[in-house]
Amino acid sequence: MSEYQEMADLLLPDVTETPEQVLARYPRRELPNGARVTRFAPSPTGFLHIGGLFTAMVNRLVSKPDGVCFLRIEDTDKKREVADGVTGIIQGLSGFGIHFDEGRTGPDSEAGDYGPYLQSARRMIYRTFVKSLLAQGKAYPCFCTEEELSALREKQEAQKLTPGYYGEWAVYRDITLDQVKQNLSEGKPFVIRLKSPGSMERRVSFKDGVKGKIEMPENIQDVVILKQDGIPTYHFAHVVDDYLMGTTHVIRGDEWISSTPIHLQLFYMLGLKAPNYAHVSPIMKEEDGGKRKLSKRKDPEASVEYYREQGVPAQSVMEYLMTIANSNFEDWRRQNARTPISEFPFKLNKMSASGALFDLKKLQDVSKNVISLMPxxxxxxxxxxxxxxxxxxxxxxxxxxxxxxxxxxxxxxxxxxxxxxxxxxxxxxxxxxxxYDELWDGQYDLPQNVTPADAAAIVKAYREAFRPEDDRDAWFGGLKDLCEPLGFAREVKVYKKDPSSYKGHVGDVSGIIRVAVTGRRNTPDLHSILALLGKERVLARLDRFQKAMEAMK
Structure with missing residues (x-):
């Protein structure tokens, strides 16, 4: 038995499986050629925010039509986890029409063959791969205290060196088996670090699905892969999970770009094929002539709960997010007014590489259109x-x-x-x-081109001629018949030819009826409103308006 293997057995005695045995339980997915497997992997550490909803939507779209999109809950940060966080995420996404092919379905339930889909339930899987790295000499235990790490950083800063735990600064990088035994006998806590093969002279490049080719310095840091509590870091857990679950495209926020060299290195060290990466730019907000990232702390619209409270339909929110996801969506929508979003030919490379501006006014306009098409x-x-x-x-x-x-x-x-x-x-x-009489304030938005006396005369004449059983054509014909005796033109075009001969036209007459009954100058179809309000209520409102106008003479 090698010293590395003995060290691995000493550090992780509870691990009895090998990576090969784990891999056998996660066979490659049998999907059509070119099918994409994506995942949304939130942490239950707070409310579902608009950026998370946006990323989930993009993951769902990319997996269409014949791939898989699953929900994985990354709950390794137990200190920040909130009560019912998992339920909040699942219900929040479902409320916006985002459903998954597999993954977590509740705090204690899931569906699919590639689980568990809760990272805290995958503890032994991660430890198996960590032990394998230890046995190969690709990882090692580090017994540094927080005080020692702080002192190390201070020295690096004083010498103006790249901060971190790497190379000669990685004091436990070449720890021996005897030293490990000594530290363990003294009860010292430890983490497991990756022994990075990276070099400052080398660079790594990858093709980003949104931003194109990205080239960055290779990772040189001996990053922690297993914390003191035996739980893996995000870096390590996501690498293991995405390979085992068959993820083909990791689509996430672009704050993770800087970590991608670490992740690519981990895949390499584990001997696993890396997925494609696509980093979505943050949703921006205009402020003081500039743009900034939409803030979960400062901006109420960052929380999806804001849209529920305001009553913005989930469909409208998703429709608007599509307009900022792909710039050609609006043209497609104009040609396909009632087609489901899922049929839009979404492309990752058509997403904004710098961050789309979130515009609440445009959301309102989009929502008006969405609601107008509903029955x-x-x-x-x-x-x-x-x-x-x-x-x-x-x-x-x-x-x-x-x-x-x-x-x-x-x-x-x-x-x-x-x-x-x-x-x-x-x-x-x-x-x-x-x-509704209980809601109507009884105020009148009077037009300036009709006097109160003429308004009273119009309503008085209309009240006497009102026939609620008339259809729209007969009703409008009756309005025209009232016009000339009152000094108004029957036709708009007649009035425009000789405006000095008339007080106004039939549109002004109908406008006064509209104001008398609704208080407003702009409403939907007046004939339909009168029919729905009913004879008694219409007559009562006409009487009230006439008296109000006569009092203003």
Whole structure:
């Protein structure tokens, strides 16, 4: 038995398997040629943020149509883990329509043949590969204390040298078996470090799926691969997991670019084939004329919970994220208005290499378009669900008569050119307010080109001629018949030819009726509104408006 093997047995006596035995339990996936296997691998250390959602979406898209996307929970940082963090991640992603082919499905459940998909449950797998490196002399125990490591860094800084644990600064790099035994007998804690074969003179290059070719200095650091508590570092765990789980494309935030030389070196040291890497740029925010990374601490919109509270539909958020994921998505969407996002030909190399700007105003515009294409029944269901949690009064009114509420949302919901008044469910209260006496403020947004006296006269004449049973054509014909006796042109074009002969035109007359009944100058189809409000309520509002105008004469 070699000294390295004896050292490995001494340090990790609980490990009895070999890497070959582990590899046999994880056969290569049988997928069509060119199929891609991706993963989303969050840590349960906080809320699901928009950057994580974005990365998960990209991973899901890249795996289409015939690959696999799985969810792995990287819970090796137990100190920062939050209660119900796993559940929050899974429910959060599901709420935005992101579902996985395999992986973690709950705090105590999973699906798939390549698990466990919870890193804390894979402890012995990592230790098996660490022991193999120890037995080959490619790793070693380090007994340095925090104080010793701090002193080492201070010396390096004083000499203006590259900081870290490497080369001659790696004091335990050539530790002997006897020294290991002595330190263990003294009860000294230790970590396991990789014995890096890197050189300052060499560089490593790789093709990044988003940023193209990247060339960087080779890793020279003897990085920790197993911590004192026996849990691996992210560097080591992800390398082992991604190989065993058959990941073909590691798509992650570009803060990991600097660590990629370490990861490529680990694959090499383990004798495993490295996956393709693609580093997604952070989502940016405009501030003071410049751009900065969207902050989980400073920006409420960084949390996906913000969109739930505001009532931005999950579909709208995903639609907007697609616009910043691939610049050609908007052109595709214009030509494929009702096609599912999953059918968009997404390309990693069409992503922004520098970071896309997150624009809440554009999100609102995108959301208005998304909601405009929903059937009225879906708008009702989603608006009522949101109101149930965030606006109790609105929920009571909407649920009191679902058929009436759905009919409100159905006005002008035409397939050719639907109105786009609602951008989020928190807009609904204002949108429907004049349909409910409990919400309508009774204020009038009067046009400046019609006097209160003429407004009163128009409403008085209309009230006498009002026939709620008229269809749209008969109703509008009746409006035209009112115009000339009141001094208004029956046709807009007639008025434009000789504006000095008229007080206005039929559009002004209908506009006054609109203001009288709704308080607003801009609403969906007026005939539909009158029909839905019903005769009694329309007449009551006309009377109220007439009295208000007469009082202003």
């Amino acid at each position: 009225a029944s879906e708008v009702y269901d989603l608006a009522a669900d949101w109101a149930k949690q965030y606006d109790g009064e609105l929920f009571t009114l909407l649920s009191r008569d679902p058929q009436y509420a759905t009919a409100i949302f159905d006005i002008d919901r035409t397939p050719v050119k639907p109105r786009k008044d609602i951008g989020k469910w928190s807009d609904v209260r204002d949108y429907v307010s004049y349909f």
